[in-house]
Structure formats: C-alpha cells, structure tokens
Amino acid sequence: MSSYRLRSFSHWLLALFLTFTAVGQVAAQDAATVSKDGVVPGQTAAAAPAAAAGGAAPAGDAAAVAAGDALFKGNCAQCHAVNDVVVGPALAGIDQRRPLPWIIKWVKNSSKMVASGDEYAVKLFNQYQKQQMPNFALSDEEITSIVAYVKSQTGPGAGTKQEQGGSPDQGAQANQGGAAGADDAAGAGKYVNVVLIVLIVVLIVLVVTLVIIANIMKDVLRGRKDLDGRDVELLDQKTDWMGILKSGWFKGVVGTLFVLVVLYESIQGIMAVGLTQGYQPAQPIAFSHKLHAGEHQINCAYCHTSVYKSKSANIPSANICMNCHSQIKTTSPEIKKIYRAIQRQQPIQWVRIHNLPDLAYFNHSQHTQVGGIECQTCHGPIQNMDVVYQYSALTMGWCINCHRETPLNTKGNGYYDNLVKLHDEANASAPFTVSSNGGTECSKCHY
Numbered sequence: 001m002s003s004y005r006l007r008s009f010s011h012w013l014l015a016l017f018l019t020f021t022a023v024g025q026v027a028a029q030d031a032a033t034v035s036k037d038g039v040v041p042g043q044t045a046a047a048a049p050a051a052a053a054g055g056a057a058p059a060g061d062a063a064a065v066a067a068g069d070a071l072f073k074g075n076c077a078q079c080h081a082v083n084d085v086v087v088g089p090a091l092a093g094i095d096q097r098r099p100l101p102w103i104i105k106w107v108k109n110s111s112k113m114v115a116s117g118d119e120y121a122v123k124l125f126n127q128y129q130k131q132q133m134p135n136f137a138l139s140d141e142e143i144t145s146i147v148a149y150v151k152s153q154t155g156p157g158a159g160t161k162q163e164q165g166g167s168p169d170q171g172a173q174a175n176q177g178g179a180a181g182a183d184d185a186a187g188a189g190k191y192v193n194v195v196l197i198v199l200i201v202v203l204i205v206l207v208v209t210l211v212i213i214a215n216i217m218k219d220v221l222r223g224r225k226d227l228d229g230r231d232v233e234l235l236d237q238k239t240d241w242m243g244i245l246k247s248g249w250f251k252g253v254v255g256t257l258f259v260l261v262v263l264y265e266s267i268q269g270i271m272a273v274g275l276t277q278g279y280q281p282a283q284p285i286a287f288s289h290k291l292h293a294g295e296h297q298i299n300c301a302y303c304h305t306s307v308y309k310s311k312s313a314n315i316p317s318a319n320i321c322m323n324c325h326s327q328i329k330t331t332s333p334e335i336k337k338i339y340r341a342i343q344r345q346q347p348i349q350w351v352r353i354h355n356l357p358d359l360a361y362f363n364h365s366q367h368t369q370v371g372g373i374e375c376q377t378c379h380g381p382i383q384n385m386d387v388v389y390q391y392s393a394l395t396m397g398w399c400i401n402c403h404r405e406t407p408l409n410t411k412g413n414g415y416y417d418n419l420v421k422l423h424d425e426a427n428a429s430a431p432f433t434v435s436s437n438g439g440t441e442c443s444k445c446h447y
C-alpha cells in the first residue's frame with residue numbers, strides 16, 4: 001500500500017518537474033525570439049521612413065537626407081523639431097500640409113508671404129504670436145533636402161533616436177549615438193534578464209525536486225530491513241551546523257573577511273577626502289539638460305557660448321533663456337523665476353558644480369576645439385541629466401592619465417607638423433600623445 005502511494009507520489013513529482021522545465025524552456029525560447037524580434041522591428045522601423053522617403057524620390061536619397069540633417073541642425077533646430085513644437089511648429093508631415101514650392105518660398109522669405117496675404121501663412125503667423133521666422137538664403141535643392149530629412153524622421157520617437165553623423169555639434173552627436181546605443185543595450189538587457197530569471201526559477205525547482213527525491217529515497221531505504229548499523233547511521237546523519245559555526249577555521253575565515261572589508265572601506269574613505277565626484281547640488285531653477293540638450297537637442301555651445309573659444313565654458317545669462325522663454329512656457333512658475341531675475345537686474349544664482357583649485361590651470365578650448373574631445377568624455381551623459389552632477393573625479397591623476405593615453409589630434413593642424421616630424425624621427429613606433437608633447441610637465445597645469 002505504502003509503496004503504491006510512494007510510487008504515485010513520485011510520478012506526480014516527475015510530472016510537476018517536467019511541466020516546470022517545459023514552461024521554463026518555452027518562456028526562455030519566447031524571450032529569445034522576442035529579443036530577436038525586438039531588435040529587428042527596431043531596425044526596420046528606423047529603415048522604414050527612409051524607405052518611404054525613397055519611394056517618393058528614387059535613390060541617391062540618403063545623401064539628400066544627410067545633407068538635410070546637417071542643414072536642419074545648423075539652421076532650423078533652434079526653433080523647430082520634427083515631432084515637437086519648439087518655437088515654431090513641429091515639421092512632421094509638412095510635405096503633406098504644404099506643396100514643396102510653397103515651403104521653398106516660405107523658408108526663403110516668410111514675411112513676404114505673410115505680407116502677400118497667403119491665407120495659410122497669415123493664419124500660422126497669427127497662431128504663433130506673430131513671431132517672424134528668419135529668411136534663409138538656401139537654394140531650392142537645400143530646402144528640398146531639409147524636407148527629405150524631415151520626412152525621414154517623421155514618426156513617433158523617430159526624431160530623436162536614429163540620427164547619426166552630420167551634426168555640427170560633436171556633443172549632441174555623441175549623445176544621440178549614446179542614447180540609441182543605450183536603448184538597444186537596454187532592450188537586449190531586458191531579454192537577457194528574462195532568460196536569467198527563467199533559468200534561476202528552473203534551477204530552484206530542480207534543487208527542490210532533488211531534495212524531495214533524496215528524502216523519498218531515504219524513506220524507502222528506511223523501510224528496508226536488510227541495512228546494517230553503519231548504513232542506518234549514515235542514513236540518519238544530520239549536518240552539524242553548530243559544530244561548523246564554532247569551529248576555528250570558520251571563525252578565522254569570517255574574521256579575516258571582516259578585517260579586509262573594514263580596511264578596504266577606510267582606504268576608500270581616506271582616498272576620497274577632498275574629492276567632489278558625484279556632487280549634485282540643487283539649482284535655483286529646475287533647469288533640465290535632459291529636456292534642453294537631450295530631447296530638444298539644443299547645441300551645448302548655444303548656451304555655453306565660449307566653450308570652443310576660451311578657457312572657461314560660461315554659464316548662459318538669463319537673456320539666452322529669453323530667446324525661447326519669452327514665448328515658451330511663459331506661465332510656468334520656474335520660468336517666472338527667470339523673468340524676476342531680469343526685472344531685478346540680478347543674475348540667476350546657479351550653484352557651481354565643477355571647480356578646480358586655483359593652483360591648477362584648465363582650458364576648455366584647448367580640449368574641445370584643438371583636442372577635439374567631446375564634452376561627454378569629461379562631463380558624462382549631460383544630455384540625460386535632469387540635474388547636473390560632477391561625473392569625473394577631476395584629480396591630477398585623472399588629467400595625467402588621459403594625457404598619457406590620448407594621441408594628439410594633429411590632423412589639419414599646421415602647428416603640429418614639425419613636432420610630428422621630430423617625434424617620428426626620434427621614435428616612430430610610439431604614439432604621439434599629449435604627454436610626449438609635454439602635457440605632463442608640472443608647469444603646463446600649475447601656475
């Protein structure tokens with residue numbers, strides 16, 4: 001009787017186990033196909049608008065889109081986005097709203113069109129608080145390429161995700177590449193996580209099943225009469241947890257681990273004295289780089305105007321904010337703070353985040369303009385930060401390491417021609433880094 005119950009019980013267990021494994025496997029397989037699909041539609045979605053644009057006008061279109069991309073960023077992006085209203089309307093679907101000749105005439109001289117009484121133009125002009133769009137001395141072809149670019153970007157989320165080269169601003173370019181890459185990675189990461197979770201569940205089920213099976217086997221063995229004393233002893237053996245806890249080697253291992261952790265943490269603490277990495281003060285106005293530099297893709301240098309030209313990257317004055325916020329979000333309490341500062345003729349009191357000691361000399365233009373280093377290399381993913389924080393350590397070691405590793409950007413820079421020749425004569429196999437040019441000499445960075 002009991003053996004019958006036992007057998008049906010183990011059958012039942014086996015069935016349960018098989019079901020679990022099967023479900024786990026199907027789920028894992030699903031996850032795998034979804035992960036494939038998750039990538040493929042992403043790619044086709046990116047390719048589709050381009051194909052649509054190609055449908056209207058035959059090949060050679062990619063070049064037009066690329067040219068339009070650069071023209072759009074250089075001339076239009078401060079007021080227009082493809083899928084969002086910025087200062088001017090969202091341009092998505094413009095080729096359907098208006099015929100191409102109208103668009104060309106409009107971009108060349110919009111005020112003339114409004115003055116001529118064009119019904120659509122007058123209505124739009126009034127709708128946008130009679131703001132004048134500037135006139136552009138662009139050719140018909142250039143304007144057509146901008147329209148092609150807009151077409152290629154139309155669609156939800158398409159505008160911000162799939163831009164690549166051609167941007168005049170290295171910073172924004174890196175941020176888009178970064179964002180798209182991160183998206184892909186996040187997508188892939190999600191499926192890897194699903195697969196992992198399924199695997200872990202399967203493992204747990206396996207372990208539980210094995211323990212149960214082991215116990216059943218023991219029960220079966222206990223039922224047998226032909227076991228001798230030692231076998232019975234083995235069968236009834238229990239793990240002696242208390243014994244292990246009290247044993248010398250256990251105490252030794254735990255003690256050593258404890259001392260190591262404390263030592264590691266204290267050393268880390270001491271090394272961090274005077275470091276402000278991660279510093280993220282609250283700012284007087286809830287200004288978001290994620291919104292401005294990320295979503296609306298405003299060029300870093302639109303606000304930090306001197307970053308390519310001088311030692312310091314200035315913080316924009318309230319006037320720069322007013323270029324847009326005289327029109328945008330005028331009733332927001334945060335924006336009213338800007339108006340108040342202007343009324344009082346007092347600057348907005350931004351809290352400074354990055355701050356080298358006076359003994360060190362750092363020059364932005366040397367790094368951004370001459371060295372061609374992107375803002376994000378030193379400042380991190382600013383375009384994703386709602387509130388800016390100090391990304392790099394800004395220690396001397398950080399400066400020096402990069403100077404040792406980074407080859408000089410000497411291309412097209414006549415200043416370096418002779419130095420490169422001298423360096424190559426002396427040792428052509430070693431790269432010509434910042435430090436081989438004296439970038440680790442004390443006096444370069446210390447007054």
Ligand code: HEC
Pocket residue numbers: 071072075076077078079080087088089090091094097098103106107110124125126128129130131132133134136146
């Ligand atoms: C300084 C801001 C500004 C810039 C720069 C700008 N625009 Fe405009 N644009 C506007 C405004 C504002 C309107 C709405 C009409 C008005 O008020 O004149 C508009 C309207 C338009 C329209 C009509 C949109 C519709 O929905 O019918 C088109 C097309 C257009 N702009 C294209 C361009 C192109 C192409 C460029 C770049 C070459 C450009 N704009 C640059 C501000 C700007």
Ligand code: HEC
Pocket residue numbers: 171172175283287289292293298299300301302303304315316350351352353354355375376379382383387388
């Ligand atoms: C619309 C204007 C605007 C744009 C565009 C903009 N910034 Fe800023 N940035 C500010 C303002 C205002 C502050 C000061 C408030 C703050 O720290 O958020 C600031 C602060 C910073 C700081 C910290 C300065 C400090 O106190 O040490 C860094 C670094 C920075 N910006 C980098 C960038 C980079 C990189 C980009 C482009 C990806 C960019 N900014 C685009 C307006 C802008």
Ligand code: HEC
Pocket residue numbers: 078085086087285286287288291292296298303316317318320321322323324325328329332333334335338
């Ligand atoms: C080139 C145009 C432009 C400039 C310059 C600009 N902004 Fe903006 N700002 C925008 C746009 C677009 C939005 C988003 C509006 C929306 O969400 O509808 C925005 C939103 C904001 C918001 C959020 C408002 C709210 O209540 O949602 C704040 C705060 C802000 N900006 C502050 C600033 C400050 C401070 C400056 C100057 C350092 C500045 N902006 C410069 C275009 C600009």
Ligand code: HEC
Pocket residue numbers: 171300301304307308311312313314315354355356357362364367368373374375376377378379394
């Ligand atoms: C090689 C590293 C590096 C690069 C590249 C770099 N920065 Fe900086 N940035 C710094 C350091 C270091 C400071 C602190 C300077 C100081 O305290 O004197 C700083 C400070 C700033 C500040 C605060 C104002 C100031 O000048 O002290 C802003 C704003 C800023 N950076 C913006 C930018 C922007 C925008 C870019 C890209 C166009 C950029 N940075 C590229 C290292 C860098």
Ligand code: HEC
Pocket residue numbers: 356360361362363366367370371373377378394395398399400402403406407408409434437438439444445
């Ligand atoms: C991400 C890499 C990087 C970091 C970080 C960096 N630098 Fe540089 N630095 C460069 C490059 C590249 C050049 C060479 C630019 C050129 O002249 O072509 C350079 C050049 C310089 C020069 C001029 C050297 C010369 O020979 O004339 C000085 C001074 C300097 N950096 C100071 C600093 C200081 C101070 C810091 C830290 C606060 C720093 N740098 C951090 C990459 C970096």
Ligand code: HEC
Pocket residue numbers: 356357359360394395396399400403439440441442443444445446
């Ligand atoms: C590439 C730039 C660079 C070079 C080259 C450089 N330093 Fe520095 N040094 C810095 C920066 C930036 C700091 C500030 C770091 C900080 O605040 O943690 C610093 C800090 C120091 C300090 C610490 C000051 C204090 O208050 O803690 C000393 C001392 C120093 N440097 C000496 C030297 C000597 C000696 C050399 C030549 C062998 C040298 N440095 C070369 C960038 C440089």
